[in-house]
Amino acid sequence: MINQVEKPIQRSRLRRMLGREYYIFRRFLKWHFSNVHYAKIDKRFPAVHLWKEHRSTLLRKLKEVDMHLQYNKIENLRLAIAKIDGVVIHPGETFSVWRMVGRPSKRKGYKTGMMIHNGRVSTATGGGLCQLGNLLYWMALHTNLTIQERWRHSFDVFPDVNRTVPFACGATLAYNYIDLQLYNASDITFKINLWLDDEYLHGKITADKKPTAKYEILEDDHRIEHQWWGGYTRHNRIYKRITDLATGSVTEEHVAENNAIMMYNPLLPEYKPSKYEGD
DSSP: OOOOOOOOOOOOHHHHHHHHHHHHHHHHHHHHHSOOOBOEEOTTOOOOEEEEEEEEESOOOOTTOOHHHHHHHHHHHHHHHHTTTTEEEOTTOEEEHHHHHOOOOGGGTOOEEEEEETTEEEEEETTTTHHHHHHHHHHHTTSSOEEEEOOOOSEEOSOOSSOOSOTTOOOOOBTTTBOOEEEOOSSOOEEEEEEEOSSEEEEEEEESSOOSEEEEEEEEEEEEEEOTTSOEEEEEEEEEEEEETTTOOEEEEEEEEEEEEESSOTTSTTOOOOOOOOO
16 A cells, blocks of 8 residues: 655745744743653662663765764764763653753854755754664663654655664654653663764663563565655554563564655665664
8 A cells, every 4th residue: 555645845944943933932831831750860870780772873974965064963962962871760750852952052062963854954053963862762662661752754865874773763853842752651760871982872771670571673564655746755664572581472562654755766776775684
């Protein structure tokens, strides 16, 4: 069955700006006038049991993208993870990326980095933080934290290059109304640590109790379709396979269905979708 995807609507710059500030203000009110209990940093909390660790490459050669934007991205990531590293999510608490990071600005030291707008490479102060959202989302999928808010990428901008996770297993971010939020509905306390080295953005999720299950994130129904308006779209379904470590019983949970507009031609000879390596 063909997934019908509408052609992107081009709105004026003024309308985009006003709409963005409206949603930012709405989210700001929710932060300060709701009864949500938000997670806080506690670097001394003894969460010694590893649940998930992952890393992502900092520098990638991308067609028509200046490398200085990626070096700026690294500095933006350094500033953002300093506001998150050591956060502890107690039972009943919610972790929000933007509530912890705050609004990226030049005054805070954020630089101009790459962002995607309507499927095109653009720039913005604080650009590149989606890499942080991708890492956090992928790790959280390997725990029993509840994904309370996650926004998928609407565009598939670059062909696969050494993909190590299934297509569309990321989380886009835009201050502050496009957020990644994790809710802890369990009786386990989780902790997130993040750090950089010369090559990678690293992260790990630990807890005060050992994992009782193995989590695998898989995809099915991956396909590329030609839309009525001339473009190509890419689709798949993501699901979680949970194996109980005590009994060996296996259950599966639906995670997400992804539909993205491709910004490159999938019929070009050099395009070959990567088979992700798993974890």
